[in-house]
Amino acid sequence: MPELPEVETVRRGLLPVMEGRVIIKARVNRPDLRRPFPERMAERLTGVRVKTLRRRSKYILADLSSGETLLIHLGMSGRMLISGATVGGFHHDHPAPAKHDHVVLDMEGGARITFNDARRFGAMDLIPATTVDAHPLLAVLGPEPFGNDFHEDYLADRLRIRATPVKSALLDQHLVAGLGNIYVCEVLFRAGIHPARPARDLSSSEAVSLVTLIREVLAEAIEAGGSSLKDYRKADGELGYFQHSFRVYDREGQPCLSCGATLERIVQSGRSSFFCPVCQR
């Protein structure tokens, strides 16, 4: 599912039809995803205005005129699809209701936003705006990759005390928030670091380079509209195209674009890691 660049792309797609607009009617088609939806969610969303639409890590946060904030996580397969509006020059008619359409928001201005999530690993919650940062899902998150709290000294200090493979460390949302399996693989390739290296064994210059490369990869992916593999689509239904820029992810058995060696795949804490055995040491 979506990592930070995909979530940011979805947020940007939703901005023109959500921010500043009133939710005319909210419909909730089932009581839960993996976790229960908040009590009376449809009623609490209906008739309120979306003041701002922001992002924290892989979460979209909609601050509402009711004083509550809607928290949205897309999990692995969650989509937010827009219909009934002209987006990017194309008008999208309302599609027939589809399997796994869990929440539907009819917006002031005629747009409809449909949250569809086949695997139901996503989440929604409604909390007082004043307690957003204390929400259990958000309070444990590490710094934003583009924020001032994420810098060379911070990352070097945190990696130095971890015995776990650097791949697992960078996937840990407590350490830095927003990276997922694809972008960690891509970052480690650009850094020339083998995913199985214990985090504590990285040199300080390697840790320093990771800060820059994490920002570089994420920024390029956001610029490309994210990566479209199986489930992910931008809010306007279009595909992102960063997947064409993958240098190692899902390229097992193919030649390294730098040295020509055959790329390999290993499994680390249950997730695939793709890497070049020659370039990454």
Add this chain to the structure above:
DNA sequence: ATTAGACCCTGATCGC
């Protein structure tokens, strides 16, 4: 506290 593994759920794909 850290870490590995099971688990949550559906759907796509691949080998037979």
Add this chain to the structure above:
DNA sequence: TGCGATCAGGGTCTAA
């Protein structure tokens, strides 16, 4: 065409 095994961008929970 069908069937089982495997895999998938997420995070949580348990137990060692």
